[in-house]
Amino acid sequence: MENILLDIKDLHICYRVYGGYLKILNSVYLMVREGERVGLVGESGCGKTTIMKSIPQILPPGDFLITKGEIYYKGKDILKMNFSEIQRLRSREIAMTFQDPTAALNPVFTIGTQIGDVIKCSTALEENVHQEKIKTLSIKALKEVYLPDPERMLVNYPFQLSGGMKQRVCIAMSISSPRNLIIADEPGTSLDVTIQDQIMRLLNEIVKKKKTSLLLITHSLGVAKEMTDRIYVMYAGTIVETAPSNILFNNPVHPYTKGLLASVPKLSGGGISRGIPGRIPDYLNPPQGCRFQPRCEQESPICSEKPPQLFEIEKDHLVACYLTQR
Amino acid sequence: MKPATNNEILKIEKLKKYFHIGKDKKGPIYVRAVDGVDLNIKYGETLGLVGESGSGKSTIAYTVVGMYRPTAGQILFKGKNIGMEASRRPLSLKKEIQIVFQDPGSSLNPRQTIEQILALPFRIHTQMPKRQLREKMVELLQKVELSPDFLYKSPLSISGGQKQMVAIARALASNPSLIVLDEPTSSLDVSVQAKIINKLMDLQKEMHLTYLFVTHDLCLMRNIASRITIIYLGKICEVADAAIFFEKPLHPYTQMLISSVPVITEEEKKLKPKKIVSIGEIGSPVNPPSGCSFHPRCPYIMSICSEVVPEMIEVYPGHIVRCHLFAKLENKKQERSDWCEEESAIY
Numbered sequence: 001m002e003n004i005l006l007d008i009k010d011l012h013i014c015y016r017v018y019g020g021y022l023k024i025l026n027s028v029y030l031m032v033r034e035g036e037r038v039g040l041v042g043e044s045g046c047g048k049t050t051i052m053k054s055i056p057q058i059l060p061p062g063d064f065l066i067t068k069g070e071i072y073y074k075g076k077d078i079l080k081m082n083f084s085e086i087q088r089l090r091s092r093e094i095a096m097t098f099q100d101p102t103a104a105l106n107p108v109f110t111i112g113t114q115i116g117d118v119i120k121c122s123t124a125l126e127e128n129v130h131q132e133k134i135k136t137l138s139i140k141a142l143k144e145v146y147l148p149d150p151e152r153m154l155v156n157y158p159f160q161l162s163g164g165m166k167q168r169v170c171i172a173m174s175i176s177s178p179r180n181l182i183i184a185d186e187p188g189t190s191l192d193v194t195i196q197d198q199i200m201r202l203l204n205e206i207v208k209k210k211k212t213s214l215l216l217i218t219h220s221l222g223v224a225k226e227m228t229d230r231i232y233v234m235y236a237g238t239i240v241e242t243a244p245s246n247i248l249f250n251n252p253v254h255p256y257t258k259g260l261l262a263s264v265p266k267l268s269g270g271g272i273s274r275g276i277p278g279r280i281p282d283y284l285n286p287p288q289g290c291r292f293q294p295r296c297e298q299e300s301p302i303c304s305e306k307p308p309q310l311f312e313i314e315k316d317h318l319v320a321c322y323l324t325q326r
Numbered sequence: 327m328k329p330a331t332n333n334e335i336l337k338i339e340k341l342k343k344y345f346h347i348g349k350d351k352k353g354p355i356y357v358r359a360v361d362g363v364d365l366n367i368k369y370g371e372t373l374g375l376v377g378e379s380g381s382g383k384s385t386i387a388y389t390v391v392g393m394y395r396p397t398a399g400q401i402l403f404k405g406k407n408i409g410m411e412a413s414r415r416p417l418s419l420k421k422e423i424q425i426v427f428q429d430p431g432s433s434l435n436p437r438q439t440i441e442q443i444l445a446l447p448f449r450i451h452t453q454m455p456k457r458q459l460r461e462k463m464v465e466l467l468q469k470v471e472l473s474p475d476f477l478y479k480s481p482l483s484i485s486g487g488q489k490q491m492v493a494i495a496r497a498l499a500s501n502p503s504l505i506v507l508d509e510p511t512s513s514l515d516v517s518v519q520a521k522i523i524n525k526l527m528d529l530q531k532e533m534h535l536t537y538l539f540v541t542h543d544l545c546l547m548r549n550i551a552s553r554i555t556i557i558y559l560g561k562i563c564e565v566a567d568a569a570i571f572f573e574k575p576l577h578p579y580t581q582m583l584i585s586s587v588p589v590i591t592e593e594e595k596k597l598k599p600k601k602i603v604s605i606g607e608i609g610s611p612v613n614p615p616s617g618c619s620f621h622p623r624c625p626y627i628m629s630i631c632s633e634v635v636p637e638m639i640e641v642y643p644g645h646i647v648r649c650h651l652f653a654k655l656e657n658k659k660q661e662r663s664d665w666c667e668e669e670s671a672i673y
Contacts, residue, residue, distance in 0.1 A: 193586045196586070197604045219516075265516075267598075273520055276517040
């Protein structure tokens with residue numbers, strides 16, 4: 001059995017609003033093994049980004065409450081760590097790439113300064129002593145993401161680069177020092193399809209070369225299929241199904257997964273399905289039982305009583321639905 | 327190009343739209359957003375206009391509805407030239423062409439109720455008593471499967487999919503014959519997208535609508551468009567029927583686009599051209615590359631490509647490509663079977 005790098009167990013997160021608490025995450029289980037590429041797929045508003053931000057503890061404090069659950073990283077619970085341990089986790093262990101590279105880079109500093117800061121932080125180098133070393137490391141990182149003319153790139157500002165190049169810079173930052181886990185939040189969504197393809201190939205190559213684990217958050221099933229070994233499907237703050245990618249696409253079990261797969265327009269044609277009726281539930285008063293029950297066509301009385309647990313139907317293929325448990 | 331026939335609802339001829347952005351020593355600087363585009367749309371069809379951001383696809387759409395005045399060229403709607411701004415168009419013409427925008431969050435006024443939003447087109451184009459107006463609006467909402475109580479809601483209190491449905495209802499209010507859809511589903515989730523697209527297709531049959539569908543999503547176009555046009559840096563690369571298009575993409579850019587689409591089934595994977603991978607980025611429309619604007623990214627680049635702008639060539643009936651690879655073949659006047667072999671050698 002491979003070593004488990006990240007293990008999220010029974011995570012509940014609430015968000016405080018005027019009318020009460022939004023129960024965003026409801027009992028999330030997620031696991032990433034060493035060297036594994038894991039995809040987290042779901043529609044907007046299902047809590048993908050909340051999970052991602054809860055891992056290095058960058059949820060805005062005060063509004064978000066982690067009411068229950070554990071997040072184990074290399075066997076240690078992140079939620080019980082002190083500040084310096086979390087700081088170390090953020091700077092040495094976990095790297096993140098965000099959705100919008102334009103917003104992720106600071107417009108008033110050069111690329112060189114920003115990459116340099118990341119390197120300084122993660123290697124604890126003194127600025128005045130190791131200026132040259134920082135520069136060589138920055139250039140090495142930029143070369144690894146195939147940016148042309150990296151030396152000139154260091155003195156450029158983000159607005160001088162195109163969207164695809166900015167995303168490459170963001171990836172360069174996350175690989176500028178060795179990391180064990182890269183969390184990528186929709187890295188290609190704001191880009192054109194040809195550029196997205198380039199970024200995905202780059203990310204895939206880097207992850208394979210460096211043998212890091214990857215947690216890829218995306219709403220595109222196609223991207224998840226091409227990039228990951230195992231996929232988690234999320235709906236309204238719960239994990240509804242998880243399986244190795246090839247199994248999930250050939251044999252989806254949960255009604256939501258089926259509906260989602262059918263909604264994707266195919267390159268080979270064949271029309272478009274009717275979609276999934278209804279809309280995601282109100283997080284203030286989510287359904288008592290299965291959160292998908294109001295939209296589900298195969299519901300039974302038990303579905304509205306208590307939420308279904310993840311149930312293993314074959315190795316690594318877990319489904320949270322009463323249909324599989326009968 | 328084929329001569330104009332009666333079954334064309336819209337015909338665009340050599341359309342150019344330049345935006346003036348400043349000047350330097352050599353003279354004024356222009357963004358060449360649309361640079362000589364020929365298009366035609368037949369009655370009742372869905373024409374997909376596909377391209378990356380910055381390719382000029384939205385500019386074409388906006389010029390058709392009259393938000394911009396063309397720099398050169400003409401737009402013929404039912405045989406009449408409509409190459410003027412919307413403010414100079416007669417009301418009867420504005421009624422015929424409507425638009426649905428990409429982001430319903432910003433195309434619906436948050437300070438108005440949906441009743442006010444939907445009443446405006448009726449007030450402009452008809453003179454109806456209030457009671458009849460209400461009936462009409464309820465009828466419109468039913469067409470897009472929304473309940474009558476939506477009339478009193480604000481756009482802020484409904485979901486993205488519902489907002490887009492209201493935007494579609496507003497476009498339908500004046501009973502148009504051509505609707506320009508500018509990426510109507512790109513900001514929505516796939517399950518919602520499926521619902522809206524199905525509704526649009528039903529409405530098209532029911533009301534005999536013609537769609538100009540601007541999008542970057544090739545998969546979507548495969549399923550709903552009758553013909554697809556690929557546009558790159560303000561110029562058309564390839565036009566073909568949707569089914570043929572994916573089986574035999576000819577232009578290298580089209581092949582690159584199709585090979586970049588992330589897919590989920592094996593069937594789709596087979597359709598992807600194998601030997602071409604995406605490289606480079608779209609050029610600048612201010613200073614487009616010389617010759618064929620795609621040549622810096624093209625894997626089959628020849629010396630002619632950077633010098634001469636390729637012409638539109640009709641390779642099959644109805645399948646038009648702008649690429650030197652096929653010009654060469656046509657000049658040789660080879661039989662179709664011959665160049666088919668050569669073409670497969672290219673892949």
